[in-house]
Amino acid sequence: MLAFLKLLLSFAPWLSFLIIARDSLLRVEIGLGVALALTVVMGVLRLHRGIILWVGVVFFGAATIAVIGFNDSWTLRHLGVLANGALALGAWLTIALGKPFTLDYAKEHVDPSLWTDPFFIRTNVLMTSVWASAFTINAVLAFGKMKQLLLPELGYELISYAVLIGTAIFTVWYPDHLRKMRTVAR
Template sequence: MTIFLILAPFGSFALLMLVTSAEISLFAAAAICLAVIGIDVYRGRSIKMLGAGCVVLFTGLGAYVALVDPNLSHSAVKLTVDIGVLAISLASLVIRKPFVLQYALEEVDAETAKLPGFRKAIYIITWAWTGAFVLMIAGNVLMIYVPGLPFWSGLAIALAARNSAAYFTTWYPQYRRAKHGAPPANALPGTN
C-alpha cells in the first residue's frame, strides 16, 4: 500500500496529461500529494521529503503554466517534473538522508534500523529510484528531440523505469535476507 500511495500522484499526473491540460494535471497531482501527506499525518507518520517536495514541484510548475506560459508543451512539463523529482532524490542523497529512509524507518523497529546493512540497502534502493528518474528524463528528452518516435514510446520508457524501481524496492530486501540471513520481521522496506 505504501508504494501505491507514493506513486499515486505521479500515476494520476501521467494519466491526466493524456486527457486534459497540463495545468489541471499538475494541480490535481499536487492535491493528491497533499492528500497522501494528510493520510500520513492522520496515521501519526512523518511528512516525507518526497511528498512535500512534489507538492512544491507540482504547485510551482502548475502556477508557472497557468500564469506565465500556458502553451508549454506536455513533453516539457513531463520533463520538468522528472527533473524536479530527480533533484529531490539527489538532494536527499547529498544531505545523507535518502528519501527512502523516511518510509523505511516507519516500517522497521529501532534495532533493525541500527543494522549496518540497513543503511546500505536504503542507499541502494534510493539509487535504483534515482536511476529510474534518469531513465524517465531520457524518455522525455527523446520525445522532445526525436519527434518521429511514436507517442507511446515515452510512456513505455517511463512505465518500465518506474515499475522496475518499484519491483526492485520489493525484491532487494528479500534478496538481502536470503543472502545474509533473516533479520527481524519487517527489517527492510518492501518486506511486508
C-alpha cells in the same frame, strides 16, 4: 503484493498526473490540480513524507501556478522533463545529504534498533540510487519524446513505464531478498 500497492500509493500524486495530464490543456490543468491536491492531502495524512512530499509540493505548486495562473507555454512543453527532473534531483539530493529518501518508508518495516545500522543505511542508499537513476532515465526519455528524437512517442512511454515498473518490483523484491539471505546466513 501489499508492499507493491503501498509503494504505488506513495507515488499516487505523480501517477495521477502521469495518467490524467495528456492530450489537452484542460487535462494537464486537471492533472496538475489533482496531483497538487493529492500531495497536500497525503502529506497531511502522513501517507506521503520526506523529500518526495516536498518535491511534489514545490513541483506541482509551481507548475500549477505557471500553467494555470500564467498560461506559460514553456513550462507546459517541458512538464515531462521537469517532473522527472524534480524527482531525480530530489532523490540524488537525499543521497548527497546522507539521508536517502527510502529511509522514510523503510523505517515502517524495520525495528527501530536497526535504523542506524550501516547495512540498513547502505541498503537504502542503493534503493534510493535505483530510484534516482530511474527518474534520471525518465527525464532523458521525456526530453527525447519532447524533441521527437529516435523513437516514436509510444516507444518513449513504454520504456519509461518499464523503467518505473522494474524499479518498483526491485523495491519490493530487494528487502525480502536481503531478509532471506540473512536468515540463510544465520
